[in-house]
Amino acid sequence: MNVSVNLENDVDLAQHKIVAKNVQVYYGEKHAIKDVNINIQPCSVTAFIGPSGCGKSTFLRTLNRMNDTIDICRVEGNISIDGENIYDPRVDPVQLRAKVGMVFQKPNPFPKSIYENVAYGPRIHGLTRTKAELDEVVSASLQKAGLWNEVKDRLDEGGTGLSGGQQQRLCIARAIAVSPEVILMDEPCSALDPIATAKVEELIDELRSNYTIVIVTHSMQQAARVSQRTAFFHLGNLVEEGATQDIFTNPQDKRTQDYITGRFG
Amino acid sequence: MSLGALLLIVIVLAILGAVAGRRRALGLVGGDKRALHSLPGHYGQVVFLFTAVPALVLTGLWLFLAPLLIDRMSSESLVGSSLTDDTAMTLVMTDVRRIARGLEVLSANGSLSESDISQMRADFSNVRVRMAEAGVALGADVGPQVFEAAKVYRDYSNTSRVLMNIAVIAVAIAGLFWSLTRISKDYRARNASEKFTVVMLIAASLVAVLTTFGIVFSLVFETYNFFRMHSAADFFFGLVWNPQFRGGSELGILPLLWGTFYVSFVALLFAVPIGLLAAIYMAEYASKPMRSVAKPLLELLAGIPTIVYGLFALITVGPFLRDYFAQPLGLGNSSSSVLTAGIVMGIMLIPFVSSLSDDIINAVPQSLRDGAYGLGSTRSETIRQVVMPAALPGIVGAVLLAASRAIGETMIVVMGAGAAAKLGLNPLEAMTTVTVKIVSQLTGDTEFASPETLVAFALGLTLFVFTLGLNIVALYIVRKYREQYE
Ligand SMILES: Nc1ncnc2c1ncn2[C@@H]1O[C@H](COP(=O)(O)OP(=O)(O)OP(=O)(O)O)[C@@H](O)[C@H]1O
Ligand SMILES: [Mg+2]
Numbered sequence: 001m002n003v004s005v006n007l008e009n010d011v012d013l014a015q016h017k018i019v020a021k022n023v024q025v026y027y028g029e030k031h032a033i034k035d036v037n038i039n040i041q042p043c044s045v046t047a048f049i050g051p052s053g054c055g056k057s058t059f060l061r062t063l064n065r066m067n068d069t070i071d072i073c074r075v076e077g078n079i080s081i082d083g084e085n086i087y088d089p090r091v092d093p094v095q096l097r098a099k100v101g102m103v104f105q106k107p108n109p110f111p112k113s114i115y116e117n118v119a120y121g122p123r124i125h126g127l128t129r130t131k132a133e134l135d136e137v138v139s140a141s142l143q144k145a146g147l148w149n150e151v152k153d154r155l156d157e158g159g160t161g162l163s164g165g166q167q168q169r170l171c172i173a174r175a176i177a178v179s180p181e182v183i184l185m186d187e188p189c190s191a192l193d194p195i196a197t198a199k200v201e202e203l204i205d206e207l208r209s210n211y212t213i214v215i216v217t218h219s220m221q222q223a224a225r226v227s228q229r230t231a232f233f234h235l236g237n238l239v240e241e242g243a244t245q246d247i248f249t250n251p252q253d254k255r256t257q258d259y260i261t262g263r264f265g
Numbered sequence: 266m267s268l269g270a271l272l273l274i275v276i277v278l279a280i281l282g283a284v285a286g287r288r289r290a291l292g293l294v295g296g297d298k299r300a301l302h303s304l305p306g307h308y309g310q311v312v313f314l315f316t317a318v319p320a321l322v323l324t325g326l327w328l329f330l331a332p333l334l335i336d337r338m339s340s341e342s343l344v345g346s347s348l349t350d351d352t353a354m355t356l357v358m359t360d361v362r363r364i365a366r367g368l369e370v371l372s373a374n375g376s377l378s379e380s381d382i383s384q385m386r387a388d389f390s391n392v393r394v395r396m397a398e399a400g401v402a403l404g405a406d407v408g409p410q411v412f413e414a415a416k417v418y419r420d421y422s423n424t425s426r427v428l429m430n431i432a433v434i435a436v437a438i439a440g441l442f443w444s445l446t447r448i449s450k451d452y453r454a455r456n457a458s459e460k461f462t463v464v465m466l467i468a469a470s471l472v473a474v475l476t477t478f479g480i481v482f483s484l485v486f487e488t489y490n491f492f493r494m495h496s497a498a499d500f501f502f503g504l505v506w507n508p509q510f511r512g513g514s515e516l517g518i519l520p521l522l523w524g525t526f527y528v529s530f531v532a533l534l535f536a537v538p539i540g541l542l543a544a545i546y547m548a549e550y551a552s553k554p555m556r557s558v559a560k561p562l563l564e565l566l567a568g569i570p571t572i573v574y575g576l577f578a579l580i581t582v583g584p585f586l587r588d589y590f591a592q593p594l595g596l597g598n599s600s601s602s603v604l605t606a607g608i609v610m611g612i613m614l615i616p617f618v619s620s621l622s623d624d625i626i627n628a629v630p631q632s633l634r635d636g637a638y639g640l641g642s643t644r645s646e647t648i649r650q651v652v653m654p655a656a657l658p659g660i661v662g663a664v665l666l667a668a669s670r671a672i673g674e675t676m677i678v679v680m681g682a683g684a685a686a687k688l689g690l691n692p693l694e695a696m697t698t699v700t701v702k703i704v705s706q707l708t709g710d711t712e713f714a715s716p717e718t719l720v721a722f723a724l725g726l727t728l729f730v731f732t733l734g735l736n737i738v739a740l741y742i743v744r745k746y747r748e749q750y751e
Contacts (some may be wrong), residue, residue: 069638071552098641108632111655120650121640171636178640 017042017182017212018063023077025058025067032058034236036077040229042181045204045213047223047244050233051259056216059233060184063214064100065093081182098125101175105187107167109159109174114151117159117170118142121178137177145173146203165196172203176211183207185215189222201226220260224248232256266430271324275437279317282441286312289448303455308448310458315444318465320437324429331425336362339418343410357411360403364392364415365422367401382416484729487722495716500723506686508706508717516720518727520686524603524696525728528682529671531607531692532614537664539611540618547619548626549648560623567616571676578609578681591693599683601695606681610674614667621666625659626652658742665739669732675700699724 018040025033033055040046048056058067065086067073079086086096098121109117118138121127128134138155142148147169151162159170168188175183185204189197204213204226217223223230224244231241232255240247240256251257290308294300301308340358371377376398377385385392392412393403448454492500495516503517547560583600590604591597629652637647653660675698683695684705706721713719 064639066635066638069635094641094643096641097639102635102639104632104635104639106632108630108636110633110636110651120637120642124640124642124646124650174636174640 015041017081018214019078019080019083020062021078023059023062023075023079025055025062025076026074027058027070028072032236033062036238038231038238038241040212040214042212043208043210044229045208045215045227046229046231047227048214048216048231048233049218049220049223049259050239052218054233055236056233057186059238060186060214060216063182063184064097064102066097066102068093098178099180100182100184101178101180103168103171103175103183103185103188106191107164107171109162109167109170111158111160113156114142114159114162114170115155118173118177121174125178127178141173141177142170144176144203144207145169146199146206147173163196165192165199168192168196168200169203172200172207176207180211182212182214185213187216187218190218197222220248232259234259266426268324268328271430271433272321274434275317275320275324278320278434278437278441279313282312282316282445283309285441286310286445286448289445290452290454293448293450300450302451302453307454307458308452311454311461312441312444312448314458314461315440316437317440318461319440320433323436324433327425327429327432331422331429335418335421335425338421339414342414342417357414360411361415361418363401363403364396364412365419367396367399368415368419369422370399370401371395382419385416386412481726481729484722484726487719488726490714491716491719491723494719500720504688506702508709508720510711510717512715514717516716518699518724520688521697521699521702521724522727523688524678524682524686525672525698525700527603527692527696528606528610528678528698529668531603532610532671532674533664533668535608535611536614536618536667540615540667541622541660543615543619544622544626545648545653547623549644549652560620563616564620565616566612567620569613571613571674572680574609574613575676575680577612578605578677582609583681586693594693596691596693599693599695601681601683602693603682603696604692606678607692609681610671610677613674613677614671617670618663618667621663622656622660625656625663628659629655661742662739665735669735672698672728672732672735673700674698675704679704699728703728 016039018038020036020038020040023033023036024031036059048060050056061067062075062079063081063086065075067075075087077087081096081100084091110120112120115138118141119134122134122137128137139148139152142151147166150166151170159167162170168191172183172188188204189200192200201222204215207213208228215223215227227244229242230244230247232239232247232251232253234255240251240253242252247256248260251260257263287305287309290301290305291298298305336358339361340354343354343357343361368377368382372379372382377395385395386409396403495514500516500518502519503515504519505515505517506520508514508516543563547556547563551559579600583602583605586602586605586608587598587600591599591602633651633655634647637651642650678698678701682697682701684697684701685695686702687694687696689696703721703724706718706724709718711717
């Protein structure tokens, strides 16, 4: 933790995928995120934990400018991905979201076939030239999402006909299909049973080698199992951020300690 | 005793019963509510229902069935007269009922006593004049037999009235006491009143279903009469609609159906794209303040009576299309045209389509939109590829509903498209629709039992079958999509 300022700055560009500086988020008058600074490392899993309403989802959504779709939401500060400020007026949020994919709390497959669900992203971004290429992308994404064996014979069936866990993995496949660099996951397992959760966690662990993953979770065990780094939020503040092991075994802040030992939340 | 008074008595009895039921229930347990199976109010409810409902049902049945019976009995006194024909019999019975009512009025205002009435004879007393005093205008002079039948009719009606009053009050009182005696500490009043409510709800829906069947049945019946007089082949396949007063009409439905579909098609062509785009704007793009102004404004359009739209067609749209399109293009010179009616009907349907579609689009879960945005779709991509497909079944339903309305619309067609039945492609020509002809055939001067009048029922039935088909198709589509999406 005791790294010199100079070194930190160098590491900024070399090692950090996402750098957030002095981020403030307001919903109308409500100050939901207060002066958050965080660096997120590439090809690793970062977990956001904290009591309900502390702003985890809000902060996560600033990372791919999903908050733009909420009228009353205002974001201040600086967030850069690969050194490029994503709130720069020249940045097209649509392009950004192709690079920073998102998986939501409730599985939300489109009312289309399984194939079309996965093909949706590549189609709108024109990532493939031929049908064969598209087929390739779809099957590769489904394979990476660990769903291929379960659905390969029923790609034409509706995505909404799958079980909850399968739907969530379909959503992950859908996000992977546009080859993002970052995948944001907002409580991806909260609607799933333990077995489906285990599968998704396994998947997240595998995806780590190629993607930068940020996951919001309410389960301390999950954060401990899947993440390398953990950030604890409280009432809109980022209280503490560090290696997952440190946060769970040796929290620096009283609030973090109270939360992970279950004293509040 | 008038009907109102009778109903009042029943209701008062029921309320008294409710109070008594509540009291009795509480009395049985010494005022301790907790010892009762149900709340005290439930016991009152049960008594109320058992008092009022059977009595009211009996009243309804009696009012419905008694006239039929009385008709039958009083017409027996006419048997043996020259009336063998059914239609003539119906006419005479109408007179009988009117005279009976006149007599009743005269006796009620004291100008005739009971003995006067029984001595009154059609051939001596001047019945027509006396009836006119009572506000009953009679066409022809009244024959003695008819007058006698009217007297019998009046007697029966009065007896029936008295009997009904007695029976209804008796049933109410019986229900009251029967349900009161059933109250005990363990009587499940809540379940009973619940069950009773269910039965009433079922009865209400049965009434709705049965009336539909009744309507269809009466249509089928008169249609059958029509086809006994007129060839079905001409009706279904005839290309000419040309009713004549003295028979020998050509009554082909095809020109009318063609007109109906042509006008509806134009209307939908106009209303569906505009309505849908307006709905998309309203649901996806409009800001809150915009939406809160525009949506009610649009819905205001839906409240305008169709006759006002008809006027708009007649004085504005029709002449405009004639002067600027039809005449310059040499396509006709009538201000009534398919296009006029179609456009105005389309305007009428816009709020219908847009407000239904707006609700449907709003019902598409936000999570689907988030999913699409999260993958980097633009707004219009999200709408086209995610929101619209998800909303499609509902939108198809909305469009088909709009189509049913278009097919059933009459006023705008009369005033916009005219009343000339024609088979043609030119949209600037006058044409007409099935509904318009139903009205004009039924309100014509021809006698009821002629094919020219009865054809209205055949037209109505055909229209009914078409809209039914449309709705079945709509349901099928909606269900198919739903299976796919759920
Ligand atoms: N669309 C919105 N409009 C107004 N306020 C919002 C909106 N979304 C979130 N908030 C507010 O911002 C704060 C942070 O909400 P956020 O959803 O980020 O919390 P969270 O940490 O994700 O909670 P949870 O764990 O329950 O998901 C809350 O106080 C919430 O009321
Ligand atoms: Mg959240």
